[in-house]
Amino acid sequence: MILREFPDLVWLKSQIAQGFSNRLGWGNLPLDAEGFPSAIIHTQVRECFRPDVKGPYTFFLNLRGNSQCSVDQQTTRIDEGHYFVSNNAQLYTLQVEESAAGTETFNIHFGEFFSESVLNSLITPADMILDAGTEKQLSPVLFFNQLYPRDETFNGMIRSIVTAYRKEGPDKLRFAEQMTALLTYHLQQHHQIARIVNNLPPVRKATRVELYKRLARAMDALRCGFCGEISLDQLAAEARLSKYHFLRLFRMAFGLSPYQYLQQLRIEKAKVLLTDRHSPITDIAAGLGFDNSQSFSRLFYQRTGLYPSQYRLRSK
Known part of the structure; x- marks a missing residue:
């Protein structure tokens, strides 16, 4: 389900404490099972503060604006280019600081039993799945609490969810498939991190x-x-x-060294900004932290083989 507002915090914490045993979602929406349901909070807020929520696996992201998420006494700022992950049954605090423009959130909560079933099906060999039958033999998967870049694949899945819901309305089967695709995508990112750790x-x-x-x-x-x-x-x-x-x-x-990675981030952001033909290149350079547009142009050419003005013409 996609909600257009944050559920009342007192109600939500009460439902979490009871494991959603009454099988009722926000607005008395009937749920198919107990446990925290799969839900996306797609709403616009000027500010919010939601402390100490014991949620399910959650992807925190914003279609517009910024937010902050705190877990394990660490606070992370989430911009439009990244998403942040909290784990099942992990306390989080979500905050959107007051601003006139506001923030458009798109926070994805994966249902308590849905996520465990999907993740275990993805990491369990087929013969073991067949041997287990319908028995639940779930082992927890823990993701790293960090920012993850939103690439075109991820953004494409988000656009698909938004578009389908707007044009066709809610559909349980489609929603479950879309949520499964997002978990599958993220597990691939997790595997890449595991290789780095090793x-x-x-x-x-x-x-x-x-x-x-x-x-x-x-x-x-x-x-x-x-x-x-x-x-x-x-x-x-x-x-x-x-x-x-x-x-x-x-x-x-x-x-990469930290400096090299910093420059890479700036170039990737510049590519996005250059698609807006109304933004002067000097303003883009200054906004990205370059001393002048000449140093920005040199670095951009070194990394892409094109000067910013040429890249802008090709990206029309």
Whole structure:
């Protein structure tokens, strides 16, 4: 289901505490089963504060504007180019700071039993599925609480959900397939991260996972602040590592230095901004943190083989 407003917080927390045992959703909508249901909150708000919600697997994203999500005493800013993930039964706090323009949220909550069933079907070999029959043998899948880039594949799935609902209205089968596709996509991202974790140097897996979490915090800081100034000291502090160890492990994990990754983020954002023919290139350069449009143009040419004005003409 897609909701056009945030459910009342007191009601929601009460329903979560009771496991939705009455099988009623917001507005007394009948539910097919107990447990937190699959739902998308697609609404526009000028501000909101929803503290300490024990949700299911959730993708937090915005079609317009920014929000903040806090889990495990860490707060992450979510812009229009990324989504953030919290795990099943993990407490989160969602906040949208007051602004005149407001924020258009598109927060995706995967049903409590739906998500576990889908994820386990994706990671369980076919012969084991056949042997298990209809018995539920679910083991939890834990994702990393971090920002994930929204590529064209992901954005295409989001557009498809919005368009289908607008044109055809609600449909349970279509909605379940769309939610399954999103979980499948994200599990692929999770597998890529697992490969990065396995390539980190410590022998113990728990240590590698902790190192990756620290590096991911610095990566999120880069993704949130790539348009402004950000120092090596700041990034190392985010990761709680010495500057030397941070630089070495960051390059080992992501194949680029922090500065190289920062420049890559700026170029990718520039490509999006250049599709707007009314934005002067000098304004785009300044907004991305470049000292002048000449340095921006040189870097853009080095990375793409085209100057910004040429890229803009080709992207019409």
